[in-house]
């Protein structure tokens with residue numbers, strides 16, 4: 001045979017290959033699939049990194065809800081826009097309503113000119129173009145993405161009266177598709193001394209995070225598509241890092257550089273920010289894995305009950321450690337609990353919808369939900385979550401939330 005597939009296990013005629021070939025780094029190169037180009041390290045910053053990017057947008061379409069914009073004024077491109085979770089149903093966020101969190105706006109990137117550099121502790125630094133990555137074996141996962149600042153207002157001394165989406169809308173769910181990160185690292189050749197990987201974005205914030213190499217060799221990916229579409233500019237077009245179950249900040253958008261290191265880089269975003277000050281005065285760093293969490297969407301603030309009688313309580317649950325195993329709901333402020341039904345399939349590190357039938361008798365009620373994941377972690381009570389941290393610490397807010405229902409059907413945010 002002279003078609004280049006010598007030594008490859010074929011599953012049928014005409015050159016169809018056993019997928020095992022793709023699991024071997026060397027196998028790709030043998031088939032002419034390795035496309036990274038030898039890189040001269042020291043690539044210059046693209047123009048998009050030298051000025052603030054485009055601002056946040058509400059999105060939405062006529063008749064449909066929009067994201068809630070929360071800018072860090074006076075910088076219009078900095079801040080967030082939140083997914084209107086309480087106006088949506090299901091676990092897949094429409095792309096125009098995926099939350100946005102930018103540290104210096106959205107850069108305008110020409111995919112044809114964009115390059116991803118893989119360097120540092122590798123055998124051979126490599127440059128990958130967008131069109132190169134389109135040729136690689138595709139990897140697809142349905143995942144949640146959550147900012148570790150999500151639901152941070154739960155640390156406020158009095159409950160903030162706002163919708164479930166405004167309070168918790170820094171989480172979204174999508175089907176992401178792209179290339180496994182390990183495929184590219186294999187091609188560059190991982191130096192045995194490498195322990196960490198630093199990722200850098202091509203935005204004016206030059207967002208830089210380091211993560212343990214073990215995460216990168218697991219299920220991490222370079223995402224190119226979201227719910228079937230090429231990534232939107234706000235989500236990192238043309239390519240972003242995506243680390244399943246890990247705090248959103250580390251999933252670097254507009255990805256331009258991956259550097260293998262022996263130690264973490266200790267960048268700004270993992271020292272002054274995204275570290276969690278503990279009650280004892282020490283700070284927890286690299287608290288990357290998102291905790292088990294659930295939120296109630298219906299009823300919730302702004303979605304008052306119009307009548308006593310039958311209602312379906314519903315919400316979303318997720319965990320960075322794997323699948324949601326169980327969600328319990330209470331209608332009496334946590335005095336008693338019952339298991340909710342989980343919408344199938346329940347996927348690891350993905351949003352899971354839960355439902356609970358409820359007959360409201362018109363008396364005051366306090367609704368809560370409590371999730372347990374397959375690792376056995378149970379969502380903490382607010383007092384327990386707060387107790388771990390120094391006052392004002394708002395990252396990794398996964399505590400149980402509560403909504404009260406008044407005799408008039410009005411729903412309010414309460415601490416219970």
Ligand SMILES: Nc1nc2c(c(=O)[nH]1)N[C@H]1C(S)=C(S)[C@@H](COP(=O)(O)O)O[C@H]1N2
Nearest residue numbers: 099100101102103147201207235248249253
């Ligand atoms: N380059 C770059 N990557 C970034 C950011 C950024 O500002 N610049 N924000 C991070 C933060 S804090 C979060 S929570 C997620 C948000 O992803 P999204 O905007 O697609 O929802 O992207 C992360 N990746």
Ligand SMILES: [Mo]
Nearest residue numbers: 147148248249
């Ligand atoms: Mo974030």
